[in-house]
Amino acid sequence: GQQVMQIPQYQHVQEGEDFTTYCNSSTTLSNIQWYKQRPGGHPVFLIQLVKSGEVKKQKRLTFQFGEAKKNSSLHITATQTTDVGTYFCADGASGGSYIPTFGRGTSLIVHP
């Protein structure tokens, strides 16, 4: 099945700094989903990207889908302590044989 790789595994930032996590696939993705999991919590859906080169924004979060639909990124501007958690990308395939596949996640630690 699909493999989605995420980097970095951990990221420490000072509050106010920016943060980016990257998601890469060896094969073309139909679409990609991003989830956030707070410490001790469960994954919560953030967004889905479908189109090649798509860029979507949610307040301080910017999501991008690569032109080849093999990679994606999540960028947070001016991090806050409420951004702490693990961010997962997931293959959200919309056709054919499909096993939902999550990346390993990037854990964001924000230091006040």
Added chain:
Amino acid sequence: EAGVAQSPRYKIIEKRQSVAFWCNPISGHATLYWYQQILGQGPKLLIQFQNNGVVDDSQLPKDRFSAERLKGVDSTLKIQPAKLEDSAVYLCASSFGDRGYEQYFGPGTRLTVT
């Protein structure tokens, strides 16, 4: 709307014992997923149901794990007998459809096998 419900929230058992988890998805969601999340990793799909039929169970260790969704609503996941490596959080999720739809996760069951 009510979210995905799971019980129990925590379970501690000894190896070789059996355990069962229950999940009630969001009303109207046809697709139900069971995931295993080991500490420090992303959720790994165990089984996916569409209504009461199995869509995929290729990653379910069928020698010890079983799951059912008899009436196409709630579901149970069972482990018998448990091994130490089964210690993980078991997440249930549901979605409106089976592909390309956002998944709503329950709070999970944290299983510790001693």
